[in-house]
Amino acid sequence: MKVFFSEDHRLHFPQAELSGGQFVTPYERPSRAEYVYQRLKQQGLRDIADPGPCDMGPVRGMMDPGFLGFLETAWDQWKAAGCAGEVIPAAIPARRMQMARPPRNIDGLAGYYCLARETAITGGTWAAALSSMASAQAAQRHVAGGARAAFALCRPPGHHATADMYGGYCFLNNAAVTAQMFRDQGAGRVAVLDIDFHHGNGTQDIFYGRGDVFFASVHGAPEDAFPYFLGFGDETGTGAGEGTTANYPLPPGTGYDRWSEALDDAIARIRAWGAEALVVSLGVDAYKDDPISFFKLDSPDFADAGRRIETLGLPTVFCMEGGYAIEAVGINTVNVLEGFLGA
Amino acid sequence: MKVFFSEDHRLHFPQAELSGGQFVTPYERPSRAEYVYQRLKQQGLRDIADPGPCDMGPVRGMMDPGFLGFLETAWDQWKAAGCAGEVIPAAIPARRMQMARPPRNIDGLAGYYCLARETAITGGTWAAALSSMASAQAAQRHVAGGARAAFALCRPPGHHATADMYGGYCFLNNAAVTAQMFRDQGAGRVAVLDIDFHHGNGTQDIFYGRGDVFFASVHGAPEDAFPYFLGFGDETGTGAGEGTTANYPLPPGTGYDRWSEALDDAIARIRAWGAEALVVSLGVDAYKDDPISFFKLDSPDFADAGRRIETLGLPTVFCMEGGYAIEAVGINTVNVLEGFLGA
Numbered sequence: 025m026k027v028f029f030s031e032d033h034r035l036h037f038p039q040a041e042l043s044g045g046q047f048v049t050p051y052e053r054p055s056r057a058e059y060v061y062q063r064l065k066q067q068g069l070r071d072i073a074d075p076g077p078c079d080m081g082p083v084r085g086m087m088d089p090g091f092l093g094f095l096e097t098a099w100d101q102w103k104a105a106g107c108a109g110e111v112i113p114a115a116i117p118a119r120r121m122q123m124a125r126p127p128r129n130i131d132g133l134a135g136y137y138c139l140a141r142e143t144a145i146t147g148g149t150w151a152a153a154l155s156s157m158a159s160a161q162a163a164q165r166h167v168a169g170g171a172r173a174a175f176a177l178c179r180p181p182g183h184h185a186t187a188d189m190y191g192g193y194c195f196l197n198n199a200a201v202t203a204q205m206f207r208d209q210g211a212g213r214v215a216v217l218d219i220d221f222h223h224g225n226g227t228q229d230i231f232y233g234r235g236d237v238f239f240a241s242v243h244g245a246p247e248d249a250f251p252y253f254l255g256f257g258d259e260t261g262t263g264a265g266e267g268t269t270a271n272y273p274l275p276p277g278t279g280y281d282r283w284s285e286a287l288d289d290a291i292a293r294i295r296a297w298g299a300e301a302l303v304v305s306l307g308v309d310a311y312k313d314d315p316i317s318f319f320k321l322d323s324p325d326f327a328d329a330g331r332r333i334e335t336l337g338l339p340t341v342f343c344m345e346g347g348y349a350i351e352a353v354g355i356n357t358v359n360v361l362e363g364f365l366g367a
Numbered sequence: 368m369k370v371f372f373s374e375d376h377r378l379h380f381p382q383a384e385l386s387g388g389q390f391v392t393p394y395e396r397p398s399r400a401e402y403v404y405q406r407l408k409q410q411g412l413r414d415i416a417d418p419g420p421c422d423m424g425p426v427r428g429m430m431d432p433g434f435l436g437f438l439e440t441a442w443d444q445w446k447a448a449g450c451a452g453e454v455i456p457a458a459i460p461a462r463r464m465q466m467a468r469p470p471r472n473i474d475g476l477a478g479y480y481c482l483a484r485e486t487a488i489t490g491g492t493w494a495a496a497l498s499s500m501a502s503a504q505a506a507q508r509h510v511a512g513g514a515r516a517a518f519a520l521c522r523p524p525g526h527h528a529t530a531d532m533y534g535g536y537c538f539l540n541n542a543a544v545t546a547q548m549f550r551d552q553g554a555g556r557v558a559v560l561d562i563d564f565h566h567g568n569g570t571q572d573i574f575y576g577r578g579d580v581f582f583a584s585v586h587g588a589p590e591d592a593f594p595y596f597l598g599f600g601d602e603t604g605t606g607a608g609e610g611t612t613a614n615y616p617l618p619p620g621t622g623y624d625r626w627s628e629a630l631d632d633a634i635a636r637i638r639a640w641g642a643e644a645l646v647v648s649l650g651v652d653a654y655k656d657d658p659i660s661f662f663k664l665d666s667p668d669f670a671d672a673g674r675r676i677e678t679l680g681l682p683t684v685f686c687m688e689g690g691y692a693i694e695a696v697g698i699n700t701v702n703v704l705e706g707f708l709g710a
């Protein structure tokens with residue numbers, strides 16, 4: 025399986041994450057991608073290419089222009105305003121406040137475009153986010169060109185980002201743009217299957233009203249897990265999208281038996297719906313030793329999950345999402361790919 | 368003028384404020400109230416009483432029960448969850464997320480009830496917020512008993528707090544409860560005049576749909592100033608409250624000429640509307656040297672503002688709100704009161 029990976033991910037190297045009322049060393053750190061990269065090579069998945077530049081067309085086609093302009097200039101505006109730290113805003117448009125008026129002040133503006141502020145924007149975030157998106161796009165082009173599957177080793181991840189908000193370590197939604205590229209190139213129906221521990225709220229939000237993209241997510245129940253405010257089982261899509269969102273929120277302590285039942289159901293629904301292409305939001309934070317999650321999957325389970333996903337028989341792009349048990353991230357991620365490959 | 372003040376304000380002593388992507392020593396700190404207290408005594412305003420306990424009836428009558436339960440238990444829940452710092456949540460119900468489902472997880476729950484996260488909840492916050500409310504209530508009772516005016520030296524402040532959200536250093540909305548107590552005791556029409564530098568978004572939100580409480584606020588334009596997402600000039604109330612909200616957003620650099628024009632207009636509207644009692648949200652962060660604000664009022668201007676407010680001829684409760692130029696806070700606050708007293 026061909027892999028796309030940009031070393032520019034290192035440009036996003038935040039020093040701070042807001043956690044438990046303190047700043048901690050970010051769980052989402054460059055070494056995550058490096059461990060996956062090393063494990064790929066170790067396991068013989070050596071066809072790893074730089075993706076080249078991001079194609080801005082599909083990004084601009086999906087994302088809010090004000091949001092893109094913000095992401096590109098946030099660091100410079102923040103520094104110009106004299107802020108000493110990384111970009112972590114304080115105020116937000118909360119219940120019954122104005123949601124459609126981006127302020128001029130950069131602290132307010134960052135809050136306007138932010139859905140969760142554990143996540144810092146740094147001087148290299150925009151370039152890294154573009155390089156991450158470029159990997160997803162290159163993987164999509166590779167599959168569109170006839171390959172059965174490709175792996176985009178995306179960092180930063182993307183599935184929490186909406187068309188107009190960043191957060192949860194995500195800035196640009198790689199999986200959503202990848203799915204849209206399949207659509208733009210003629211696939212009538214595209215599915216996104218999100219197996220990251222966390223609900224892919226950004227992806228759901230982007231496609232919630234659309235009947236041409238199916239979104240399925242197996243994740244920690246929002247009552248108990250980030251992002252807390254989306255990913256409930258009764259969210260099934262709206263309007264033309266009614267019935268094309270399938271959420272599988274699962275409780276603390278969930279092991280592979282129950283998790284794989286949900287995965288099987290998601291796969292069955294994607295198959296029955298008639299998807300012509302598949303994007304997998306590949307997070308491995310369902311792992312038992314993940315420091316910020318509460319599922320109990322073991323490393324071999326990820327290989328089994330890959331085998332099950334393969335049964336869909338679809339052209340498939342894997343986009344890397346989360347996974348924070350640093351050394352195991354490489355093993356578990358590559359296990360999914362190897363399972364898919366029947367290795 | 369009688370003053371009510373509880374030393375329990377000191378129980379709210381956060382060590383951290385999120386500002387510019389860093390934790391800084393909170394601008395809203397105990398010494399603020401102590402400087403006001405000292406200045407009151409220095410200027411001969413020595414009739415200062417402890418308010419006694421908070422009357423929970425008017426608080427429960429106005430605030431969301433889930434919110435009150437959260438405030439009371441937040442610290443214990445946060446510590447029980449193993450969080451090392453003060454209560455400063457990360458995730459929030461943002462655009463198009465579920466706004467009506469408080470999560471179980473304490474980080475999510477705190478985000479659910481939070482409108483701005485510069486503000487830390489500590490072990491003593493709930494007791495301090497109740498003591499602050501108690502001062503406002505005691506001042507209201509004193510005025511309801513026949514005094515022309517009273518001053519509640521409230522800390523923490525209240526005007527950013529809604530019925531179900533804290534933030535902006537505020538937890539319980541003292542001014543709103545005070546206004547409601549006048550209503551409950553028979554005043555047909557009550558006005559809240561908010562001269563704090565920041566828009567009193569919480570107070571506005573609480574009364575926005577009501578025709579019996581007029582809310583007027585002179586403040587930094589939300590495009591440029593906290594709370595960023597409320598306080599625009601076109602917010603005039605809704606339903607029965609249409610026409611009973613008056614916002615005067617003013618730009619950076621505003622001096623007393625322009626500020627006092629807005630104040631005069633607010634006073635004229637309150638007079639014309641026929642208020643029978645007045646609550647003043649008395650912040651003094653419009654001061655030229657305030658570290659987090661951008662108006663240019665000088666200390667004598669606050670005395671002049673007090674004189675103008677007096678011309679309404681109404682029973683008046685002053686509730687302390689913001690002001691962060693620590694030593695000047697005492698001078699400027701007492702100047703308003705002395706101006707009102709014609710001193």
Ligand SMILES: [Zn+2]
Pocket residue numbers: 220221222307309345346347
């Ligand atoms: Zn995740």
Ligand SMILES: [Zn+2]
Pocket residue numbers: 563564565650652688689690
């Ligand atoms: Zn203020």
